[in-house]
Amino acid sequence: MDSSALTVDVPPQPWTGRFDGDGAEHRRWWQAVAPYAPPANPATASSRTRPAVILGFGSDEGVRRNKGRTGAAAAPAAIRAALGPLAFHLDRDVLDAGDVTVRDESLEAGQARAGLAISRLIDAGQIPVVLGGGHETAFASYLGVAGSSAVRGGLRVGVLNLDAHFDLRDEAVPSSGTPFLQMARAEAAAGRELRYAVVGISEPNNTRALFRTAAELGVDYLLDEDCSAEAAQAFVAAFLAQVDALYLTIDLDVLPASVAPGVSAPAAYGVPLPVISAVCRQVAASGKLLHLDVAELNPEFDIDARTAKVAARLVNTLLG
Numbered sequence: 592m593d594s595s596a597l598t599v600d601v602p603p604q605p606w607t608g609r610f611d612g613d614g615a616e617h618r619r620w621w622q623a624v625a626p627y628a629p630p631a632n633p634a635t636a637s638s639r640t641r642p643a644v645i646l647g648f649g650s651d652e653g654v655r656r657n658k659g660r661t662g663a664a665a666a667p668a669a670i671r672a673a674l675g676p677l678a679f680h681l682d683r684d685v686l687d688a689g690d691v692t693v694r695d696e697s698l699e700a701g702q703a704r705a706g707l708a709i710s711r712l713i714d715a716g717q718i719p720v721v722l723g724g725g726h727e728t729a730f731a732s733y734l735g736v737a738g739s740s741a742v743r744g745g746l747r748v749g750v751l752n753l754d755a756h757f758d759l760r761d762e763a764v765p766s767s768g769t770p771f772l773q774m775a776r777a778e779a780a781a782g783r784e785l786r787y788a789v790v791g792i793s794e795p796n797n798t799r800a801l802f803r804t805a806a807e808l809g810v811d812y813l814l815d816e817d818c819s820a821e822a823a824q825a826f827v828a829a830f831l832a833q834v835d836a837l838y839l840t841i842d843l844d845v846l847p848a849s850v851a852p853g854v855s856a857p858a859a860y861g862v863p864l865p866v867i868s869a870v871c872r873q874v875a876a877s878g879k880l881l882h883l884d885v886a887e888l889n890p891e892f893d894i895d896a897r898t899a900k901v902a903a904r905l906v907n908t909l910l911g
């Protein structure tokens with residue numbers, strides 16, 4: 592394993608939150624999170640207490656290219672600010688590696704840079720927690736997962752997306768609307784098939800062309816209106832059973848606009864938070880979580896940090 596430092600654009604910044612005391616019984620996230628340092632001894636990949644490493648992916652470029660409302664580049668700081676004050680009940684170390692940032696035309700370079708950092712974290716037995724960025728964050732995550740030693744060695748990884756959209760657009764220029772088609776093509780080029788499932792698809796927000804692409808790629812999906820707690824749990828259990836490990840990506844626009852107003856494309860219907868939260872608990876309990884990202888928070892459109900707080904709570908649930 593290469594134990595050198597990660598290449599990031601912004602080093603980890605100080606965390607803040609309420610202070611109730613120094614002891615473990617008073618601990619909050621801001622007191623528990625430590626700046627990233629390469630591990631002396633990698634954790635075993637199966638360990639339930641693998642350290643989590645937060646990595647921001649400050650990018651607006653994918654949403655801009657996808658003709659959406661920009662502002663997601665500020666999301667990593669907003670999610671950290673919402674995580675900081677939360678009481679810390681986790682049984683694992685949490686480290687902050689800082690941010691990879693994307694400026695204008697350098698989206699692909701930023702995705703490659705983040706991908707290298709993510710591969711290195713996975714190879715060290717850590718769980719990367721990438722805070723996007725628009726959903727172009729997912730292609731950075733894919734590069735990291737696909738480039739990790741375990742996946743190159745044959746580990747079967749499934750991609751589970753909690754999202755109102757397929758993000759399978761066939762466009763000449765990659766964006767926040769294309770990452771899963773990019774993944775499918777990259778997997779095909781590597782002689783593999785993408786295992787991709789989506790919870791929360793909104794029929795009126797995905798064209799027939801997108802449903803056809805999903806069918807051609809064998810994508811499993813559950814419509815937002817069919818997302819009862821039982822149906823979502825059965826869907827996720829069936830997907831988990833097909834894979835050795837999971838890359839979970841949460842596009843916050845899967846949630847109703849009242850719960851997640853701070854996104855580029857707020858959902859008129861949306862999957863209720865208790866259902867999304869239960870899916871996160873189920874993924875955490877499976878022990879198969881290899882990599883995680885949270886995308887599409889746009890603090891400019893948030894109301895009283897509502898969306899950032901939901902993102903923080905889901906991250907907290909997934910690492911618990």
Ligand SMILES: N=CN[C@@H](CCC(=O)O)C(=O)O
Binds near residue numbers: 657659758796
């Ligand atoms: N990552 C976002 N994807 C959606 C956005 C939809 C919209 O802007 O209305 C998509 O491309 O379909």
Ligand SMILES: [Mn+2]
Binds near residue numbers: 856
């Ligand atoms: Mn979406």
Ligand SMILES: [Mn+2]
Binds near residue numbers: 726756758767
């Ligand atoms: Mn998306």
